[in-house]
Amino acid sequence: MFGSASLARLLICSVAVLQPLVLQLVSAHREEYSPRDRNHVAARRWRRLQEADAGAPPNLTAESTRVDIWPQIEERVTQQGGFTEVADALQAALDIAVEYNGAYGSGILRIESSDRDVGLLFAGASGNVKNNSDPSDEATTYAMPFEIASIGKMFTAAVILQLRDEGLLDLDDTIAQYLSFSNQFVRPSELSVTSEGGGFVIPASLHHYDGDIYTANLTIRELLSHTSGVVDYWELEEFWDDYEADADRYWFGVDTLIYPAEEEARFVPSDGSNFHYTDTAYVVLGLVIERIEEKKLSQVYRERIFDPLRLNSTYSQYRETRPSVKREVSRYAIEGGLGMVDMTNTLRNTAEWAGGCMASDAGDLALFLFRLLNGSLVSLESRQEMQRFDIGSPSYGLGLSKQTIETDEETVTLLGHSGYGQAFAYFSPELRVAITGSLNNNLNSANQLLEALVKALAYYNPKPINDDVIDDDPIDDDIIRLPPGNTTQAQGSNNSSNGTAAGEAGGPNKGSAKGKGARAK
Incomplete structure (x- = not known):
């Protein structure tokens, strides 16, 4: 668990990193x-x-x-009294991103470390397979x-x-x-x-x-x-x-x-x-x-x-x-x-x-990135x-x-590719993680989600970096x-946290942050 000071920093960070910074249809980077x-x-x-x-x-x-999600973030943080666990912040980022989609398109997110002693950090989903507004539709899972x-x-x-x-x-x-x-x-x-x-x-x-x-x-x-x-x-x-x-x-x-x-x-x-x-x-x-x-x-x-x-x-x-x-x-x-x-x-x-x-699926894409890079x-x-x-x-x-995404502590690089419909598969050599998934709607912007996730990960996981990670086998x-x-699958509601899994989110020096769903063992 976090101390009071850490909890305060977590609340501030959760709000700050999730604020949408770019609200146009396509970001400047994506245009390239x-x-x-x-x-x-x-x-x-x-x-x-x-x-x-x-x-x-x-x-x-x-x-x-393209609606402003900032008031929704403030309201959510107020109602929940702040995020007490890093997995909650990651899941909330995904949930809020999927809310852009309305009825059309669910979200899947996986964050996995290339470090053997860390492994799976987070796997979650939000929304339904076909229609987020249909309570009878099957809930999307991270797999x-x-x-x-x-x-x-x-x-x-x-x-x-x-x-x-x-x-x-x-x-x-x-x-x-x-x-x-x-x-x-x-x-x-x-x-x-x-x-x-x-x-x-x-x-x-x-x-x-x-x-x-x-x-x-x-x-x-x-x-x-x-x-x-x-x-x-x-x-x-x-x-x-x-x-x-x-x-x-x-x-x-x-x-x-x-x-x-x-x-x-x-x-x-x-x-x-x-x-x-x-x-x-x-x-x-x-x-x-x-x-x-x-x-x-x-x-x-x-x-x-x-x-x-x-x-x-x-x-x-x-x-x-x-x-x-x-x-x-x-x-x-x-x-x-x-x-x-x-x-x-x-x-x-x-x-x-x-x-x-x-x-x-998100797991296959993470493995492909590790082997490719x-x-x-x-x-x-x-x-x-x-x-x-x-x-x-x-x-x-x-x-x-x-x-590249600027955090308070460093510049984080993402190497990979996006796909029409807001699928994403990126590896960060600084954070040594693969971030994979999709928002499954071309009108959304995965870049907003990626920026929030990277800032949260950089905040909780500032560990020594091997600068040659890409060049050395x-x-x-x-x-x-x-x-x-x-991992085991925990079924969530139709509109949030479907099949969430979280493991150690801070590495060996940061303790652990346990998610709302199943954990990586």
Whole structure:
């Protein structure tokens, strides 16, 4: 338990770290690396249809979900008399973030240390699987899988770097070494194809700028780092027209490339001075992987990452059988003229492909981060390449994003990725923790939650930092994962703290903070 002085500091910290500092739809950092244009285009289309009285459903808007939560924090702290345990503060942060969602979208959060003697710090959930306003709906638990969207770009980047480590490609190779180009491009859905990508011929005009064509000269590095200038198909209303027209359409990878091929690129492939986030680049990378491996991309993910790491809840959606019997949490978004929709298990999501058409759970994502950034999934040299934040954007390397959060004691770095629908998977080398989960609603902002969590963790866990944690391979036993059976599930109410677990929150010198639900043993 905390003393009176510590309790006072805890109350102040809990209030301070949970205050929303950014209330716009997309934060400045997220504008640099997340699929923000998909948000903007979809919302713009929806508003235009409403104004035209074209039958757009009267669902939630960005404006209606962006409410000030600060008065709610004050009221909650007053009613509860302050948070007496760190797990309560972490759970409250998640609960408040989920309240942004209204009826649509529950939250899942896991915080796990890479230190063997610490292990699982917190695992919790908030809301219901499908509808937070329906008391009969199943409550979300922290072990449930969810769609991870662009977090999947880290998996694609990891495979590319493994191929580099094996000498099968070089980051400065051009795509002309692996793919062919055509001015009479035929959509693969009109052909008989066996690959998920749809073949290895892409539109010759995929990258054209000011009358010149640069497609064949695009490099693997430029595609990984979003410095190619290729247009993101999620920005284009012509793509959205077709995407929304048929929810049951299966999209091959190259199906999406015809849309950016008809648009002028954002800039000439750069020397690192320009940056434009684009899923199109990762579709091309998926084709390169299939060409080199001579296998479907989903099979490559499974053989190289999912099975070796024992990611038992992670799979390529629509392209392989779901491995988990657990119910997947619904993921909501405003989708253009469709209003607020449940995107889960909708076949048209195959359009995401190598850019992030996957589902996983928070535990699998934590283990993947540990192995990618601290372990042996890729070589030390490849990890260093991933973390080159000196090209394109200071917040994006090769399939890996970076953000920093200022606390009272230090600057905390988060390395990882976010995903459409506000999924998140980050590792902090300073705190030595993975923070994974999702808010499952694209109108929310996971950055507000992440900032609150990081400040709370930094406050309670100021321990010596190994500055070389990312660059040095720890022994296998230092990359831990809580074995099955070491946590039990405590069912909470429909609208808060579902299946909370907490372990030692302060490390060896800070005592323990016990959560409201089950504890890590």
